[in-house]
Amino acid sequence: MNFFKLARLFISRNIREEKFLTLLSVIGVALGIGLFIGVKVASDRAISSFESDIEGLNSGANYEISDTSGIDFSDRIYPMVASVQINSFPFLKAAAYLPGLRDTIDINGIYAVKSIRRVRGVNADLHDMESFYRTLNGILVTNDFAVRHAIKKDDTLRAFVYDREYTLQIAGLIESGSMPSNTAIMDIGNFQEYFGRAGFLSGIDLMTDAYTAGRIQKILPPALSTEKKKLLIENQKSMLASFRYNLQFVSLIAILVGVFLLYNTIFISVVKRRTEIGILRALGADKKTVVMLFVIHGILLGLVGSLFGLLLGQCAAYFSVMAVTKTISSMYSAISITDYLIGKNDVVSALVLGFCISLAASLVPSFEASRIRPNESAKAGTFEAGYKSRRKLFPLAGVILIIMGLAGAYIDYRAMPFSFPFLAYAGILLILLGFTLTAPLYFSTVLKMLKKPAAVFGVTATLAWGDMRGSTYRFSVALMSVAISTSLIIALFILIFSFRNSLKSWITRNIVSDIYIKPISCASNFCFFPLSDDISSVVKSFTEVKGIDRFRTLHLDFHGRKIVAGFGDIAAQMLYAPRNYDRDTEKRDGGLLRGQQVSISNYLSIKYGLKPGDRITLQTPGGPRSFTIYTTFSSYSTTSGFIYLDRKWLKKFWGLDDATQIAVYLNSGVDIDKFAAKLRDALSRRYSVEVMNNRELREKVLAIFNKSFAITYAIELISIIVSLIGVVNTLLALVLERKREISIIRYLGGSWEQIERMLVLSAGVVGISGIAMGALIGPIMSSIFIQVINKISFGWEIHLSIPAIYLTAVILILLLSTLAAGLIPARVARRTDPKRFISFE
């Protein structure tokens, strides 16, 4: 037997005969894959951006010396290090915001004489290096950046660096290669002089081995550490991991809907072709051949869907990157992603995913097809009847899986055996699988319950119920795709609504001052370069100002990871902000003023099993210092762990008294907006700072929140579309298979409108059943997302809130959409020529 000829004959004919059905399946798979790839590209590029940032410009450098607090350190360290390892490359780094271009660049001040040839993408012979060295404010920018912003050599750019305004001159262009395109290079001497950073370094890159790195560490002061770049990259990746996996998991659920769609298509093909399968078997085809025919059919659809999914994924990547960039920049550190193009890895991922889901979707129906006996084909209706009798165990298995899923999520909630919520994620999948197995029994029960009320629809109901009863299994597959997309929508709605409410409460408690000041060049929630001391003096000189809280952030090394420490002037807060003061915050602040105490974010508490009363050790320039945990709190402004302390410890243990952000409290009766404008005007003459009033900052925080969830809205929309395609798919297949019955109805005097009503009624029953099941699964999923996954992943305390009105509206829209989905097959039914399907001879 020539299998390939047989496969070509069988499969190509299937596809030709079921063009629309095939198209729907391909679209469903494409949408799911496109979404997954879009999210993947965005998170991959974000990680690459961090990697490039850590790798630095010195190709081959495998170690980095930096201050554990993330602040610049004395450049007197460099000669000491160079005497041990000649391949050491000092650098200074600063972010610059370019208001004319509405973009940021990362200025890297490098020891150009020593390391310019090592910098990736720089061909020192081709550039006017004299111009580069001689021009104090000269920078090299990448070709990509220059093309994007239509700038060229010798152009000047207005830039906000640290808290001042500067002018930068383009001294030359370089190839970006693997560098982020927003990289700029400056000679370190010029950098120090021009930006007033003489005597400082941000870090030293090393090309060395572990032994020498160990030797170097011994000669460094305690505040500095020598870290392997690979480890730094891994740490950064693990910080992003939770964010990334959360998004990808949600997009995977959207793909699940596509899996049901494909499953349905193959199953329908099997049912339609049972006579042919029987004949094939009678002619001597073995079971393996039958399985392979349908599996290949499924895989073909999956792969074609993947290819289209790549095209969609490219579009999705653009929007995902924008959303992800904003979120990561505010929560972690500023990144700039300009590469939206999907790469070879993404293509492979899409094809592998397409292959896997099509295999998963087609295996079961293919094996069912192989079980068809030649004589079974003669009697219509025997297939489903035979199926029903063999599948009594399904509901039992389904219940067991649901219980297992709930148990897994509960174990993570209570015990958190792993630092990553594996059991909770697996629990959601088990719950969905469990409900899938119970779907046929559930659907049969719904049909029984609704039969009497449906009698008002007369013959339409009789015929529709007959069809649905006779094809329970098939209809329950469509039901599940509606249920899963409904549950996903409900779960995400509840999550977003709850999160937004919790965030608003958090904002009310924490954003209490009238005005906030930070450098314009700082895009993140936390800034790390100090503001000029003069700024505080200028602010305090205004009579409208009651008081200020000078806030400082540092990076800290905590259990091998970089976290954020925030030092606030707690006494000032307690003095100046009583009317907005939250009781819990007041209690916390009182505690932090007494004794050597800190408050830690829930993320650290969960990750390291820390609670109030425990002692922790923080590395300071003067050595390790022990603190007692006074309270824990929810922090939405970062997901990398946050410790809050009073400013007195900053001076005592870090020797610093500066501030990276300033909160301003005004006297009562002062017009906040007017004063903000006045302050902006006063400061802008010398400094480049952002002055926001309380309202503006709250709006900004909520805007970032909304943008972060833009991807989830896209996921919801796509899963609705795919599930509606599933309903159309099922009913369309029904029409194609039931052409004979439709013809009989016409012979008996049934009108097209009655046939249409029958299909719409079937769509409605599938819709109601699916939505009802989804309304049960959705809150379970959202509880797991809120109470377990987000808590373990990010340490976010989110209080459950149910948006009843929104959910009701969404459910109504879904129901109307599924009813409308019945109209498409009805249109196809009208094209039936009854004479063709009533066999007279």
Add this chain to the structure above:
Amino acid sequence: MIILENVEKSYDGTRVLNGIDLEVETGDFISIMGSSGSGKSTLLNLIGAMDLPESGSITVDGENIVSYTDEQLTLYRRKKIGFIFQFFNLFPNITVFENIQIPLLLNGIGDDRSVTEFISLVGLEGKEHAYPYQLSGGQQQRVAIARALIHNPDIVLADEPTGSLDSMNSESIMELITRLTDEMKKTVILVTHENSIAQQARRHVSIRDGVLYG
């Protein structure tokens, strides 16, 4: 009364019916005998308003159905016609009771009692809740006969009603059709290629190459 005058019909350029003239009185039982491809099924489709002739007229009780709209044709079939097919053409996913009930429901009648009576009439007591795949060929055809008559149509169109049955079942089915249509005074047009079946009608015509004889 059914009158066909000079009815012609072609499919894909092939003339299937060639100037058919036929008169069937009310209550008549006529058989049309012809071999495969002779045009007998096409003739039945035209009388049953499932298709329209290219030329000629089909008058049923004084009304020319050729000029009917689709809605009128649908209504005509619903009220006046009962079909019996060679391969039964029952709905596989509903019970015997529901299959027979369909024409009543299409006509907006919810009379369960008459369905039960017809089930008895065709000798299928106890099979109300069975599905077609659970019945033999003969039993399925009995269901089809009940369905064809339940809504009290004027005309019964039977196409090879015994074509899928063995001789014993064929006999009993023909006996059932003849008895019931006689009792209910229906006009019956039966097409067949078997002489023995055709002879059981009161009037016989034959069709060959789209032309009626006899």
